[in-house]
Amino acid sequence: MLIIKKLPKLKYIIKEFHKKNKSIALVPTMGNLHDGHLKLVSEARKNSDILVVSIFINPMQFSDNNDLLTYPRTLNEDYKKLKKHHVDLVFVPKSTEIYPNGLKNQTYVNVPILSSFLKDMYCPIHFQGVTTIVSKLFNLIQPNMAYFGEKDFQQLVIIRKMIIDMNFSIDVIGIPTVRNKDGLALSSRNIHLNPQELKLATNLNKIMNYIAYQLVNKKLNINQITTQAKEMLLNKGLKPDGLAICDEITLDKLTIQSRNAAILIAAKIGNTRLIDYQKVIL
Incomplete structure (x- = not known):
């Protein structure tokens, strides 16, 4: 399992995969992986030659800095779980790698209307952060398919709309929510x-x-x-x-x-x- 932190190395390896006509599946995550994430990984593994998992706690989608700072970080445990699930490549960039000029100077991707619906669920800025980082990952990894959980359903609908609007040739697959024995959605x-x-x-x-x-x-x-x-x-x-x-x-x-x-x-x-x-x- 390759662990890559820098963009130049990622771009080189992805280019080699595409030269060999390998199908690539992407599972974007923010880490602290649980069985819900691993269900996405398992499904993606079945349907691809190369499985890429990204782990990046995206500061652009946090409106509360304390929430960002306290978000669970379990990188070593995540690596062990992904290795057991036969992941080929884990992309783990630092924020400075993704946003080298800082968030204020970053071009962003915004999906109108859908991001503004259900304002009491999320603020539109949250989804602006999601669509920006997902579009960057799509451009960097150029996957054939990408897997997302249905628990974040508004996010899934927005990403599907972004795929159409931005002409990405990527299949977006939603996977049903994984729950514990008492019915609580894993998070x-x-x-x-x-x-x-x-x-x-x-x-x-x-x-x-x-x-x-x-x-x-x-x-x-x-x-x-x-x-x-x-x-x-x-x-x-x-x-x-x-x-x-x-x-x-x-x-x-x-x-x-x-x-x-x-x-x-x-x-x-x-x-x-x-x-x-x-x-x-x-």
């Missing part, structure tokens, strides 16, 4: 939860299931469902920090033409913000 941020908070966090998925039940059975309208769900979160010790029931394709309001709904939910437990997603066939 690098779960490490910040104490045992009591972990127990409370399982209610996030339960309330999302309740929303899905109401949507399918059409007993309540969207506003009623949203109000009830937020009350349920509070009653379970979770602070609502974003809740959207929207069209799966457009992320806009559900219409008669909507075939599937997307439930996107975010809540805080202490200082930890968790997100989740569920698809509902209407």
Whole structure:
């Protein structure tokens, strides 16, 4: 397994892979790898000659500097896990390698409209950071396919739109969320939860299931469902920090033409913000 930190070496090796007509899969991550990440890696390994995993904690997508500083860093453990999963190349650049002139002087990529939807889930600046770093990785690695988790569903929709708009010839594959035995979506941020908070966090998925039940059975309208769900979160010790029931394709309001709904939910437990997603066939 190659571990590469510098751009010139990465470009040289990627060029050699392409000369040999090797198919390349990319799994972009910020490290602190868990079974959710490794599911992406496993799926990517099945479908490519060369598997590249990037580990980069991207400062451009953090609005809170403390959140950036406290983001879990487990690089040595990550290397061991990736080696076991037969990854060919790990790209681990420093911020100065990616943004040599600093963030303020960096050209950025912004996907309009979709990045502004669901403002209570994320601020548009977050997605500006995501699309900028992902487009840079796409240009550097030139993968045939890239794998992303569905838990960050708005991110997945935005990246797919960016692919179309920027004419990237890359297949973007979304992989279903991996959960623990209690239904909690795996996340690098779960490490910040104490045992009591972990127990409370399982209610996030339960309330999302309740929303899905109401949507399918059409007993309540969207506003009623949203109000009830937020009350349920509070009653379970979770602070609502974003809740959207929207069209799966457009992320806009559900219409008669909507075939599937997307439930996107975010809540805080202490200082930890968790997100989740569920698809509902209407």
